Amino acid sequence: MNKKSLYTKREDGRAFDELRPIEAKVGIIPNADGSAMYKSGDTVAIAAVFGPRILHPQHMQNSQKGILRVSYDMMTFSVYERKKPGSNRRSQEISKVIEWALENCVDLSEFPNTVVDVFIQIPQADAGTRVAGINAAVMALAQAGVPMTEMISAVAVGKMDKTLVVDVNKEEEDYEEGEGATDIPVCFLSKSKKLALLQLDGKISPEELKKALEMGRKACEKIYEAQVKALKQVGEERE
Amino acid sequence: MEVPRIQARRILEYLKQGKRFDGRKTDEYRKIEVKVGISNKAEGSCSVKFGDTEVYAGVKMDIGTPYPDSQDSGNLSVGAELGPMASADFEMGPPKINAIELGRVIDRGIRESKFIDLKKLCIKEGEKVWNVYVDIYAVNDAGNLMDVAGLAALIALANAKMPVYNEKTERIEHEWTKNPLPLNKENLAFNMTLYRIDDHIVVDPTREEEEIAEFRISLAVGDDGEGGARITSIQKGKQGAISEEEMSELLDILEKKWKEIFPKIKKHVWG
Numbered sequence: 001m002n003k004k005s006l007y008t009k010r011e012d013g014r015a016f017d018e019l020r021p022i023e024a025k026v027g028i029i030p031n032a033d034g035s036a037m038y039k040s041g042d043t044v045a046i047a048a049v050f051g052p053r054i055l056h057p058q059h060m061q062n063s064q065k066g067i068l069r070v071s072y073d074m075m076t077f078s079v080y081e082r083k084k085p086g087s088n089r090r091s092q093e094i095s096k097v098i099e100w101a102l103e104n105c106v107d108l109s110e111f112p113n114t115v116v117d118v119f120i121q122i123p124q125a126d127a128g129t130r131v132a133g134i135n136a137a138v139m140a141l142a143q144a145g146v147p148m149t150e151m152i153s154a155v156a157v158g159k160m161d162k163t164l165v166v167d168v169n170k171e172e173e174d175y176e177e178g179e180g181a182t183d184i185p186v187c188f189l190s191k192s193k194k195l196a197l198l199q200l201d202g203k204i205s206p207e208e209l210k211k212a213l214e215m216g217r218k219a220c221e222k223i224y225e226a227q228v229k230a231l232k233q234v235g236e237e238r239e
Numbered sequence: 240m241e242v243p244r245i246q247a248r249r250i251l252e253y254l255k256q257g258k259r260f261d262g263r264k265t266d267e268y269r270k271i272e273v274k275v276g277i278s279n280k281a282e283g284s285c286s287v288k289f290g291d292t293e294v295y296a297g298v299k300m301d302i303g304t305p306y307p308d309s310q311d312s313g314n315l316s317v318g319a320e321l322g323p324m325a326s327a328d329f330e331m332g333p334p335k336i337n338a339i340e341l342g343r344v345i346d347r348g349i350r351e352s353k354f355i356d357l358k359k360l361c362i363k364e365g366e367k368v369w370n371v372y373v374d375i376y377a378v379n380d381a382g383n384l385m386d387v388a389g390l391a392a393l394i395a396l397a398n399a400k401m402p403v404y405n406e407k408t409e410r411i412e413h414e415w416t417k418n419p420l421p422l423n424k425e426n427l428a429f430n431m432t433l434y435r436i437d438d439h440i441v442v443d444p445t446r447e448e449e450e451i452a453e454f455r456i457s458l459a460v461g462d463d464g465e466g467g468a469r470i471t472s473i474q475k476g477k478q479g480a481i482s483e484e485e486m487s488e489l490l491d492i493l494e495k496k497w498k499e500i501f502p503k504i505k506k507h508v509w510g
Contacts, residue, residue, distance in 0.1 A: 029324065
């Protein structure tokens with residue numbers, strides 16, 4: 001049980017708790033009310049926000065508050081094996097869990113019968129596309145001026161054999177030695193520090209999971225800083 | 240998208256004086272910006288901007304079987320996604336007619352010019368050939384997606400590298416050879432679209448100009464080998480009909496504009 005982990009060093013030279021290089025840019029799609037790009041290593045996500053705007057068809061409207069609608073998809077050429085164009089079961093599920101996460105930080109109570117649409121696209125994928133998508137989406141929501149109670153930041157924590165790492169890349173995601181790879185996308189709210197998205201594929205003990213979440217929480221604080229910096233930049237450009 | 244009548248009227252008033260809202264002349268393109276290599280998983284990829292209109296394009300390849308009528312040639316497939324990210328006018332869901340038409344016009348422009356040497360993409364006649372997929376995504380629609388998408392497709396193809404094909408395993412490795420996609424460089428044809436608004440011919444329209452135009456005509460135009468224009472595909476779009484004189488005027492404008500812009504297009508494509 002207490003054997004040492006086979007995963008002693010990351011292929012790309014990062015420390016176990018080190019994120020890939022981040023690039024974040026706000027305001028990349030002029031037609032959108034808000035938009036942003038978030039890049040972590042070789043994973044790139046772009047997001048556009050439209051709204052609040054009147055929701056059609058009318059029967060989907062909520063007269064108490066506006067609703068949030070998220071659509072996530074990958075471009076066909078973002079991965080080695082061409083992805084078929086358009087949404088599939090995977091992208092629909094991911095859209096929904098991102099929607100649930102983002103609902104924690106927007107306040108649409110003043111916008112009954114409207115919808116805020118969030119569109120996320122992945123031009124280049126190297127694992128962690130849903131968390132990159134969330135990081136881009138929340139910046140786009142902020143730029144759009146959608147009322148928000150707090151920010152949100154996301155990262156994929158991984159367990160390679162018995163070693164916990166943050167911001168897993170594709171090579172790590174495919175790790176097969178020992179206990180193999182466990183992929184744990186997480187998403188934390190910036191103020192309450194609550195967990196707004198949690199998924200896991202692989203195997204892990206409750207004790208290890210606690211540690212993994214702690215690592216994720218710390219990593220998200222760094223991502224939050226990058227998001228705020230990018231948002232401030234676009235503010236300064238306007239002045 | 241509906242253009243308010245007062246705005247349409249104003250566009251026409253401007254055009255009468257040979258002017259446009261953004262200060263361009265009627266036959267002037269917006270600034271073209273190109274970024275090559277937006278996906279390191281693609282055989283070739285780029286983003287292209289004409290002013291605020293932006294598209295992403297990428298080339299992917301895999302192994303397939305030839306069509307019955309072209310047993311010794313690879314297959315080409317061009318598709319366009321005009322998703323709601325790019326404009327409040329676009330909807331979710333499977334490609335609508337605007338995206339289908341766009342993809343098909345770009346496809347024909349590439350196919351009919353014989354820009355890709357599809358014969359060289361045959362691995363075993365009648366059995367095994369390369370499939371070439373060009374996928375185009377609208378990121379921001381500020382008019383003239385047709386020409387922006389056409390140029391993006393050409394640039395993605397021109398920058399594409401052949402993937403490594405392992406004959407033993409019959410699989411494509413996740414790496415690339417140094418060989419470019421087999422192209423007939425001299426056949427390069429740029430898709431140019433002319434729009435008629437009232438009695439004016441306009442290139443590279445904004446969304447509003449596009450909307451109020453009576454018709455558009457897209458022509459894939461390359462070099463005939465002697466510096467002249469060679470047309471390899473045409474699509475007349477929208478309802479308006481063209482008179483004989485008008486057609487010859489259009490072709491005159493086309494030739495003049497093509498001579499001016501084609502050297503620039505070549506530079507963008509070949510880097």
